[in-house]
Amino acid sequence: MGVPKLQQRLYTLNSDHPLNNNYVHNSQLTSTSISGFYKNATVFITGATGFVGKALVEKLLRSCEDVEVLYLLMRPKRGMGIEQRVKELLKNPVFNRIRDKNPDAFSKVKAVAGDVAAPNLGLADADRSKLVEQVNVVFHSAATVKFNEDLKNAVILNTLGTKRVLELCEDMKHLKSFVHVSTAYSNSDKHVVEEVVYDPPHDADAVISSVDILTNEGIDVLAKQILGKHPNTYTLTKAMAEHLVLKSSSRIPAAVVRPSIITGAWKEPYPGWVDNVSGITGIFMECGRGTIKSIICDDRCTMDLIPVDVVVNTLITAAWHTAAHRSNTMRVYNCTSGGVNPITWREFGQLTHKYSLEYPSKYVTWYPGFTYRTSRVMHVICAHLFHLLPSAFLDVFLYCTKQKPIMLKISRKFYSALDAGKFFSTNEWDFKTSTMGALVGAVREAEDGKNFDVDMSTENGFSWNFYVKDFILGVRQYVLKDDMSSLPSAKVKLNRLYWFQKVTQALTIYAVVKLAVHQYT
Template sequence: MSTVLPEGRDLDGVGEEAAAVDGPNRPTDLCSSGTAGGNMTSVVEYYTGKNVLITGATGFMGKVLVEKLLRTCPEVQALYILVRPKAGQSMQQRVSDMMKCKLFDRVREDNPDFHQKIIPISSELTQPGLAISPEDQERLKACINIVFHCAATIRFDEPLKWMDDDIVLDITPRLIGDRPNTYTYTKALAECVVQQEQDKLNIGIIRPSIVGASWQEPFPGWIDNFNGPSGVFIAAGKGILRTMRANNDAVADLIPVDTVVNLTLAAGWYTAVHRPKTALVYNCTTGGINPFHWGEIEHHVMSSFKRNPLDQAFRRPNANITSNYLIYQYWILVSHKFPALIYDLFLRLSGQKPQMMRIFNRLHKAIGLLEYFSSQDWEWNSENMNMLMSQLTAEDRKTFNFDVRQLNWPEYIENYCLGTKKYVLNEDMSDIPAARQHLRKLRNIRYTFNTLLVVFIWRVFIARSQMARNIWYFVVSLCFKFLSYFRASSTLTN
């Protein structure tokens, strides 16, 4: 979510994705400030000379936003990004690592010194005043024109934190009511807070659905994390995930990350230039415009990973989606827990530490959090998104494309799966022939196991029972008669 940061006010608790807004002209004694406002028709022109503040810039969507701004609006004055030290890394190290990311390769080719436009500010959004030093506060107040607020936790079950933990744990179910988790609850709270301040700020709110890999920019299929559908796709590609509880006919409202970023930048322009009287909410979704269903996703993900397998898959990709609870539990037992127990037994016998059951338990928890969203349909109003598109020039519609009617789903899913292989797992594409050979090996192992299982069943249940043998011989006899009839019919026809 983004908004202007007014003097004396912080954004504690504000939710994740929203459009940029334009602040008033400010003095330039502490840092250079571009022209604000104006009746410009071009999005690129609007961002020229502007100083932009971004929260969550080191996150998935934040990085794509930074890259897009630097690449398509090269005359932007500066990007101030709020960063906190994390996992033993300093603020400077985190920013340096971010700028080395492959995501910035196209920007790097055009401008090797692009990093000079990125100015990190030490901050911690969970602290009063965002833990920004007084000196940095004055610096930002003096020059920032636009704020993009993209920072948020991405854990669906994050505990609420505003009083004693035991009390919060007790009242959380009553607070969230019919909402599935604290994630959606706090999103709603954030929107409420922002809309209460809309008479003081120029605000636009972007509501993306399930954000996935890039569609087109900076290159198709870019993704850098296991969150959301990415982890599910990888688990399926590795042959670990074999079943998932979802409605095959429900719309899987995926939205590419570059589509969200393009809409956000365009909404920032519109909010600043046209200054709507109320905060506009842009539902950035695909379901009502270009729907794609969970059953279709399952088919295309499996097909993609069979053509371009992940290295050292545990089993051949073959997932089963069902909305029936009992069938789902059956597949969990047969396809997840039973193989995990066998593999962990093998690891123990070979002197290694068992790990598969622990992996499957984590996987079950992750897909369990998604069940609410993969089993239902929602209808989202796209009027504001369509209105915004109509306000853009032909050139801006091309540069900041968020027209999801143009999205080819099979191609997108193919690139998404390849992106998880290349950018998340860092696997070499030249190793695909070896990965295919590994899948053939797994297929042969499966056939051998199934054959041995049939022989075992024969020996235990059929060979020891006269009635079972009679039934078996009757079935074989029927099959033989059918084949004989089929061959005779073929001969007469010829």
């Protein structure tokens, strides 16, 4: 597979540019210490309220104690101003270790009013000037991760938003590193994915201009034409965003990190920490509660998961790596596990089932048990029989007991998530990781590399068995808000559901046999 033409060019900073002298000087000072690279540094983060963003802010505050300030790009939301949103953010359990150890660190977190969807990021002139004068490191994490997002929103948030952040970075006077958070599936139309930026299927600037002038009907037509082999607007717009980063890498020190499916924490800040139910987390939470019985999936395929703390450590060390170990080309890091420590969907499902039975939640609804299917027809039949129909009956019960009927709505939501994710559960990719491997080696050699673990190999102690156990417990604690004191009663409930299932199965078999005998007598 040939390397794209644009990637073949050598990108170096102009030696006459004022950034270059500062960049080299800091590289020499911080080459052996990751946390030292962040000493007195000013960091700008977009997407800080997201899953990865929260963990990134927490890790920087906890492990890079001498960081000067973290500027978080935020917009008012749901009646809350940006200062209130920062306060709400810092109340999250992910920050408990900092709250106990060094609560003064929170004073380093500053909100900056803005929005990646707005021209010039919606920044006031004074705020823009402050960022241009002070910022040393930028992490661009803001994006829409909805697979079924309409093309216009996906382009504005994922592609145009990236362009606007890059334009700001090009004006920054003391920038050492810009790290763009992409996705391993930005090139999901390819089976083998190298750590390079591929030529995008369409010119990003042309697509940005098109969605700006076309009607909604025109955008729908455009979406059908330009998706090509991409499964959704998310992967397409992320691919175009990467290309914009590559073009800017001749003017700023940039890197791209491509995580695969991001899941709960391996070790930090707490094993199993997770705070959302999007994607695979929500699906396997519902498998544990017994409400999902059928999943479209080829269970022989490798399931490429990456814990959120490994992603965060990769982002932090990639910024350091970019400055301390200069390269003539922009680095791309495939932050994936399949090539280092693979697990199949079947194996992950077996572990999920095992620990769902060992650590049931008090919110378990049916006895856990699910089946992978590659037949869409069979999946639809089973989904209606085992997902939608029972949910409808539960809603009738809730309505009759004067409670809010929500089960059918929840069931449809997760059915939609299963449908949106079927492309990723029925295919697998060969993600090359030579650059990521070089980062693992560089981190291992750093003075404080043990504090920024990016190695998921079994030799480094990673075990899927223990990880899935912690993941199940993390969902139980942080998402369902169900502490371990409920475990004994939850096991009693699970046992009742087991016998209820067995009795129901026996009665069903009896009824079928009775009906068959009746037909032939």
